[in-house]
Amino acid sequence: MSMITTDFLSDIDNAVNNLDFYRLYKVMCRYYHIDMLALLDLNTWPDDKNINAACVAIDSSDGVPANLNVLTISEENMIFSDVKSSIIPKIWSKNETAQSFDFYEGSTDPCAVTFPIHSATSRHYVLVGLMQQSNIKKLPLAEAHYHSSLIFQKYHETVLVPSSLPTVTPRELQVLKWSAEGKTSQEIAVILSLSEHTVNSYTARVQQKLQVNNRAQMVAAAIRTGLIQ
Amino acid sequence: MNTQATKIKLLFVDDDPTEFDIMKRLCRDMDHQKIDLVCRHSVEEACEVLGEQDIDMILLDNQLMMDDDFRSSTPKLRAQHYTGPIGIVSSNVRTDYFQDIEEYGADFRIGKDELDRQTIFYIINEFAPKNVV
Numbered sequence: 001m002s003m004i005t006t007d008f009l010s011d012i013d014n015a016v017n018n019l020d021f022y023r024l025y026k027v028m029c030r031y032y033h034i035d036m037l038a039l040l041d042l043n044t045w046p047d048d049k050n051i052n053a054a055c056v057a058i059d060s061s062d063g064v065p066a067n068l069n070v071l072t073i074s075e076e077n078m079i080f081s082d083v084k085s086s087i088i089p090k091i092w093s094k095n096e097t098a099q100s101f102d103f104y105e106g107s108t109d110p111c112a113v114t115f116p117i118h119s120a121t122s123r124h125y126v127l128v129g130l131m132q133q134s135n136i137k138k139l140p141l142a143e144a145h146y147h148s149s150l151i152f153q154k155y156h157e158t159v160l161v162p163s164s165l166p167t168v169t170p171r172e173l174q175v176l177k178w179s180a181e182g183k184t185s186q187e188i189a190v191i192l193s194l195s196e197h198t199v200n201s202y203t204a205r206v207q208q209k210l211q212v213n214n215r216a217q218m219v220a221a222a223i224r225t226g227l228i229q
Numbered sequence: 230m231n232t233q234a235t236k237i238k239l240l241f242v243d244d245d246p247t248e249f250d251i252m253k254r255l256c257r258d259m260d261h262q263k264i265d266l267v268c269r270h271s272v273e274e275a276c277e278v279l280g281e282q283d284i285d286m287i288l289l290d291n292q293l294m295m296d297d298d299f300r301s302s303t304p305k306l307r308a309q310h311y312t313g314p315i316g317i318v319s320s321n322v323r324t325d326y327f328q329d330i331e332e333y334g335a336d337f338r339i340g341k342d343e344l345d346r347q348t349i350f351y352i353i354n355e356f357a358p359k360n361v362v
Contacts, residue, residue, distance in 0.1 A: 011323055016328065016330070017337060018355055019337045019339070019351070019352060019355055019356075020338075022348075022351055022355075023343060023348075026343070057351075058347045060347075171331070171332070186312050190310050190312060193308070194307070194312075194331065194334055195313060195314045195315060195334070195356075197313075197356050198334075198336055
């Protein structure tokens with residue numbers, strides 16, 4: 001058990017994309033016997049009833065439940081209302097979980113564990129775990145909270161809000177320059193021997209860093225700031 | 230996640246036939262996802278496939294018999310003007326050079342022991358185009 005922990009902690013620094021963090025959360029599922037872990041963005045809830053899941057990792061033999069990427073949660077939801085104003089991890093009973101997670105079609109009668117997370121930029125997330133009652137009794141809550149915080153910290157600075165990074169990387173600059181030449185993502189992918197997905201990821205990161213919403217604005221902002229001529 | 234059934238063509242490159250059997254088992258009977266699996270033993274064979282078929286995603290064994298690792302094999306696939314996602318499958322994905330994966334044209338790394346149906350489903354949703362059946 002301790003070897004798995006050491007392994008997944010040492011891999012946090014190497015995580016660079018969504019899948020790497022999915023892998024980390026999945027290892028965390030296996031280590032703590034959690035059926036499902038979901039990292040949810042609570043910033044606009046309950047004004048907006050839809051909560052976006054940044055990452056959902058499932059380690060269950062029940063198969064793949066559909067559509068957990070966006071959850072529609074009413075403002076009366078007991079667990080989410082509590083988490084919204086809380087900073088401490090908490091374990092929830094079967095009954096409380098059943099009332100608040102009626103959308104989950106996975107293992108029967110799970111209990112929930114919640115880890116509220118506040119980012120350095122005052123964004124509010126929660127890591128929700130669903131697990132069997134027999135396993136939740138053995139869960140070392142403080143240790144699991146610490147591990148979830150370590151993963152989140154890296155996830156936040158690497159993927160969720162990369163604009164907190166100070167500079168544009170050489171690869172991002174290449175994508176920026178070719179975008180300014182009017183090339184499409186597919187054309188840039190061929191030129192740089194990358195996938196279209198990677199090119200789109202670089203484009204999205206640059207747009208976040210320059211705080212713009214589309215390619216035209218990105219190119220204009222890059223020229224204004226002297227990134228490209 | 231998409232609740233409608235989607236279909237993708239997946240090219241799996243590995244020099245070990247046992248891995249083909251394992252992958253076929255993982256890919257069959259998936260809810261919400263149809264996978265047309267094409268298996269090849271070498272990068273050269275994979276390049277031929279890329280010239281003949283539209284491939285949505287490639288899973289590439291890191292250490293193929295004739296190639297050192299993904300740093301030499303991925304550029305050969307990209308040289309075919311393939312712009313879809315390439316994932317590197319390895320028994321050890323924690324080696325430091327995996328941090329430079331995007332520099333060599335690959336998109337992601339995944340451990341052989343980490344591949345299960347849920348993870349494949351996640352990877353397809355994250356990286357591959359979604360073609361509703």
